[in-house]
Amino acid sequence: MKKVRKAVIPVAGLGTRFLPATKSVPKEMLPVVDRPVVQYAVDEAFEAGIEHIVFVTGRNKQAIEDYFDVVPELMGTLQQGGKTEQYGSLERLLPQAGSTTFTRQQAPLGLGHAVWCARDVIGDEPFALLLPDMVSFGKRGCLAEIMDVYSVSGGNVIAVEQCDPSETHKYGIVGRGGPMGSGFEVTEMVEKPAPGKAPSNFYINGRYVLQPEIFDLLENQERGAGGEIQLTDAMVRLADSQKFYAKPFDGRMFDCGSKEGFIEANVAFALSRSDIGGTVLELVGDLIRAHGRRDAA
Numbered sequence: 076m077k078k079v080r081k082a083v084i085p086v087a088g089l090g091t092r093f094l095p096a097t098k099s100v101p102k103e104m105l106p107v108v109d110r111p112v113v114q115y116a117v118d119e120a121f122e123a124g125i126e127h128i129v130f131v132t133g134r135n136k137q138a139i140e141d142y143f144d145v146v147p148e149l150m151g152t153l154q155q156g157g158k159t160e161q162y163g164s165l166e167r168l169l170p171q172a173g174s175t176t177f178t179r180q181q182a183p184l185g186l187g188h189a190v191w192c193a194r195d196v197i198g199d200e201p202f203a204l205l206l207p208d209m210v211s212f213g214k215r216g217c218l219a220e221i222m223d224v225y226s227v228s229g230g231n232v233i234a235v236e237q238c239d240p241s242e243t244h245k246y247g248i249v250g251r252g253g254p255m256g257s258g259f260e261v262t263e264m265v266e267k268p269a270p271g272k273a274p275s276n277f278y279i280n281g282r283y284v285l286q287p288e289i290f291d292l293l294e295n296q297e298r299g300a301g302g303e304i305q306l307t308d309a310m311v312r313l314a315d316s317q318k319f320y321a322k323p324f325d326g327r328m329f330d331c332g333s334k335e336g337f338i339e340a341n342v343a344f345a346l347s348r349s350d351i352g353g354t355v356l357e358l359v360g361d362l363i364r365a366h367g368r369r370d371a372a
């Protein structure tokens with residue numbers, strides 16, 4: 076079984092749901108507490124043993140490339156000011172030289188097309204895919220969990236979570252087959268099924284381990300849901316010749332692509348921090364009580 080060494084992180088999306096902020100700041104650079112959203116996906120990838128990350132970017136996303144580079148003036152100032160803790164944490168967050176590649180998706184044709192743009196850099200190896208809008212929250216990262224399943228099952232592995240049945244039309248949904256380790260075999264996959272047409276309430280939560288044959292299928296994939304080239308549609312075709320497994324995530328994902336999910340992620344991560352968690356809990360409690368009083372008035 077080939078090792079999964081590389082991960083793809085698509086960051087070309089326009090972020091229209093966060094306008095006007097995203098007029099000049101890529102949505103992946105919006106912070107959850109004090110780290111940009113994209114940093115969480117990168118940390119999760121390296122935690123799972125990934126050695127190289129391929130970012131699929133687009134126009135006006137240079138801030139992401141700059142973010143993963145050294146800023147000598149800043150490092151010098153921190154060092155001179157004796158801010159060793161901040162200096163150390165910035166250094167720790169920096170990917171090793173040569174461990175990132177940036178390639179561009181030249182047109183917003185969908186997730187399937189974005190993944191296809193990474194084909195030459197990935198080559199003939201299995202790879203991980205992390206959708207950075209979905210921020211993993213749990214003891215271990217979601218990718219590490221599905222890599223564990225992959226090391227037993229091989230094939231293709233996707234992370235899933237259960238959603239309210241009324242929400243299945245928002246996601247890729249999988250059908251549940253027999254058990255495989257801590258996961259199960261996938262019987263079918265549907266991208267954004269019409270209400271009442273979902274095979275289950277297990278939705279694809281944005282973490283995948285895929286075999287490179289997906290690229291040949293993406294090359295001629297027709298447009299699907301929303302008029303976009305959908306990754307799930309190519310996965311359905313790959314499932315004709317390869318196995319797909321799903322692993323229900325032990326933690327949970329926050330959907331930072333929506334305003335509510337982004338705010339929820341900020342509160343959850345802040346509450347879990349030893350430096351600010353206690354204060355934030357008090358502040359949130361105060362806000363909720365004040366809100367209740369206003370409603371009662």
Ligand code: G1P
Nearest residue numbers: 186209246247278279280281307
């Ligand atoms: C994409 C995938 C979908 C998955 C979702 C998770 O959809 O196509 O299968 O469930 O991410 O966020 P999008 O959110 O880009 O519409």
